Amino acid sequence: MIDSAMSKKKIITLSSAVLLSLLFPYLTPYTALASEILVFALFAMSYDLVLGYAGMLSFGHAAFFGIGAYTTGIMLVRVYPSVMPALLAGVIVSSLAALFVGYLSIRRSGIYFTMVTLAFAQMFYFTAFKWTGLTGGDDGLQGVPRPSIGPLDLTSEITLYYFILFFVLLSITIGLRVVNSPFGKTLQALRENKDRTMSIGYDVDKFRLIVFIISGFFSGLAGGLYALLLNFVPLSSLYWTTSGEVVVMTIVGGMGTLFGPVLGALGIILLRDIISNFTESWNFIMGLIFMGCVLGFRGGIMSIIRDKLKLNV
Amino acid sequence: MSAQFIGMQLFNGLILGSVYVLLSLGLSIIFGMLGIINFAHGAFYMLGAYAAYTITSYIFPNFWIAFIFGPIFMGAFGAACEVFFFRRLYKLPPLYVMLFTFGLMMAFQDIIRMIFGSMGVPFNTPESLMGAVNLGFMYYPKYRLFLIIVTALCSLGVWLFLSKTRLGALIRAGTDNSQMVDALGINISRITTLVFGLGIGLAGLAGVLVAPIQNVTHLMGMDFLIDCFVVVVIGGMGSIAGSIIGGLIVGEIIAMGIMVWPPIANTLIYLFMAAFLLVRPRGLFGREAFHD
Numbered sequence: 330m331i332d333s334a335m336s337k338k339k340i341i342t343l344s345s346a347v348l349l350s351l352l353f354p355y356l357t358p359y360t361a362l363a364s365e366i367l368v369f370a371l372f373a374m375s376y377d378l379v380l381g382y383a384g385m386l387s388f389g390h391a392a393f394f395g396i397g398a399y400t401t402g403i404m405l406v407r408v409y410p411s412v413m414p415a416l417l418a419g420v421i422v423s424s425l426a427a428l429f430v431g432y433l434s435i436r437r438s439g440i441y442f443t444m445v446t447l448a449f450a451q452m453f454y455f456t457a458f459k460w461t462g463l464t465g466g467d468d469g470l471q472g473v474p475r476p477s478i479g480p481l482d483l484t485s486e487i488t489l490y491y492f493i494l495f496f497v498l499l500s501i502t503i504g505l506r507v508v509n510s511p512f513g514k515t516l517q518a519l520r521e522n523k524d525r526t527m528s529i530g531y532d533v534d535k536f537r538l539i540v541f542i543i544s545g546f547f548s549g550l551a552g553g554l555y556a557l558l559l560n561f562v563p564l565s566s567l568y569w570t571t572s573g574e575v576v577v578m579t580i581v582g583g584m585g586t587l588f589g590p591v592l593g594a595l596g597i598i599l600l601r602d603i604i605s606n607f608t609e610s611w612n613f614i615m616g617l618i619f620m621g622c623v624l625g626f627r628g629g630i631m632s633i634i635r636d637k638l639k640l641n642v
Numbered sequence: 643m644s645a646q647f648i649g650m651q652l653f654n655g656l657i658l659g660s661v662y663v664l665l666s667l668g669l670s671i672i673f674g675m676l677g678i679i680n681f682a683h684g685a686f687y688m689l690g691a692y693a694a695y696t697i698t699s700y701i702f703p704n705f706w707i708a709f710i711f712g713p714i715f716m717g718a719f720g721a722a723c724e725v726f727f728f729r730r731l732y733k734l735p736p737l738y739v740m741l742f743t744f745g746l747m748m749a750f751q752d753i754i755r756m757i758f759g760s761m762g763v764p765f766n767t768p769e770s771l772m773g774a775v776n777l778g779f780m781y782y783p784k785y786r787l788f789l790i791i792v793t794a795l796c797s798l799g800v801w802l803f804l805s806k807t808r809l810g811a812l813i814r815a816g817t818d819n820s821q822m823v824d825a826l827g828i829n830i831s832r833i834t835t836l837v838f839g840l841g842i843g844l845a846g847l848a849g850v851l852v853a854p855i856q857n858v859t860h861l862m863g864m865d866f867l868i869d870c871f872v873v874v875v876i877g878g879m880g881s882i883a884g885s886i887i888g889g890l891i892v893g894e895i896i897a898m899g900i901m902v903w904p905p906i907a908n909t910l911i912y913l914f915m916a917a918f919l920l921v922r923p924r925g926l927f928g929r930e931a932f933h934d
Contacts, residue, residue: 386737386740433916433919433920434919436919436920436923437875437919437923439736440673440677440678440679440736440879441875441879443679443740444679444871444874444875445871445875445915445919447868447871448868448871448872448875448912448915449912449916451865451868451908451912452909452912452913455908455909455912456909459905459906459908459909460905569864569868570864573681573744576741576744577741577744580737580738580741610752610755610756612748612749612751612752612755613748613749613752613753613756615745615748616745616746616747616748616749616750616752617745617749618745619741619742619744619745619748620727620742620745620746620749622741622745623731623734623738623739623741623742623745624730624731624742627734627738
């Protein structure tokens with residue numbers, strides 16, 4: 330009885346969330362803002378797989394986001410102007426980058442892991458910064474086109490929004506499958522107690538590496554969609570402040586929930602948009618907000634929703 | 643490529659390495675005591691440079707006054723930050739503390755941008771240190787030699803302080819087991835404040851020292867901080883010798899990289915770190931499973 334009431338509540342919440350996401354671009358001041366929120370929601374969700382489920386504090390996820398963006402952009406600008414192959418190339422290259430970074434970083438755990446991932450991300454940043462011929466260097470990669478896919482005219486902002494939404498919903502569905510699978514449960518076990526998980530016979534490093542690659546895959550997808558959205562890849566997409574932002578989004582939303590980071594991205598990007606309308610010093614205000622969150626709001630948005638709805642999603 | 647050019651680059655690597663050493667020492671002792679990475683460390687370094695600028699341009703136009711009081715002011719400021727902010731955070735997981743320092747960094751940088759603008763500020767080499775010194779095989783700017791000597795003396799001082807004094811012994815004990823030190827009747831929170839002040843003071847000193855030879859802007863600490871992470875990964879976190887040797891290695895690698903092919907210089911240290919991780923994951927002087 331309680332079970333069915335719960336699942337009914339769950340279905341209502343989920344379907345209203347989907348409905349809301351369909352109407353969302355008409356509720357924001359401009360469509361591109363809604364699309365940007367979606368892109369970062371996907372990025373934060375993929376980051377949550379690593380931080381919230383496997384308990385690995387990576388500070389280098391800008392690398393996979395940025396590499397996805399640059400690869401997709403470079404494919405479209407310099408190789409072949411077709412969206413799907415470009416996105417595919419983006420996720421492949423970012424997954425390979427995650428394999429490289431992950432393979433070396435999981436040798437260290439805790440805070441060392443954080444520093445090593447951050448340092449590798451910085452390596453990619455400098456490479457993009459200096460390899461001007463390929464990436465455009467400091468100016469970013471200019472003039473990324475949005476060629477149509479059959480009847481889909483992606484130059485229309487609203488069409489692009491639904492195009493991005495499709496990928497985001499698909500990714501969330503896959504993400505949910507991953508975290509509720511035996512694989513996901515093992516990740517949570519090793520987050521809680523690494524030694525015990527190892528003693529049961531799990532190859533902990535292998536699990537950590539695999540989830541890192543999955544996360545790199547979705548981060549790369551988010552990056553590729555970002556390149557399409559902006560018609561341009563900014564060099565800052567690879568910079569470590571981008572990594573910091575995604576950490577903040579995940580924590581503000583509530584880590585280890587997948588939906589929380591989506592709300593975190595929504596909150597942070599809306600806030601930034603609003604603040605930057607009336608002051609140039611939004612970095613200062615965002616800094617204060619981050620500090621305030623740590624001091625008094627650690628459970629994240631998701632914990633409030635849970636308390637209010639008594640819902641377990 | 644002449645021998646003189648190579649010698650010059652070796653010395654330039656030493657300069658860069660010196661700044662890395664000063665920053666990594668602070669980063670490393672704060673990490674040892676509190677188990678956190680201070681993301682605001684680069685911002686404190688930047689504040690040190692701006693403190694020197696403010697002192698010489700508005701209060702007393704003398705580099706030596708800034709050289710003495712800049713680091714002292716930054717140390718006091720760091721200690722105050724510890725007392726007012728960080729003390730509340732120690733019972734939280736390190737993740738939140740790091741996030742807090744990230745927010746602190748953003749706020750500091752933007753405050754400086756609001757006050758001094760985003761173009762940076764000019765800073766002159768003190769007159770008494772202008773010119774070059776004949777080293778026998780080449781001429782080298784006096785100020786840069788001064789920077790190397792100051793760093794060497796400071797590193798020696800920090801090492802002597804930590805290894806030879808009673809207070810230093812307490813800090814090392816606190817790094818190993820702060821609860822035990824507390825239980826033995828020693829006021830550990832005062833020691834923590836001291837360590838924080840010392841670390842930030844060193845960052846401030848680095849900021850003052852580079853002000854005449856680097857662009858002083860509100861973002862000057864951003865990339866430098868990550869380079870210091872490479873230093874402590876290579877040297878081993880929590881080790882004084884590791885910070886010093888790691889800092890010099892990283893400085894020299896960049897200087898050599900610039901000599902061979904400038905665009906690769908920064909990337910080179912990360913590749914070196916990758917290779918290092920494969921061979922010796924805990925770093926040169928790192929302890930196994932320290933704060934893991």
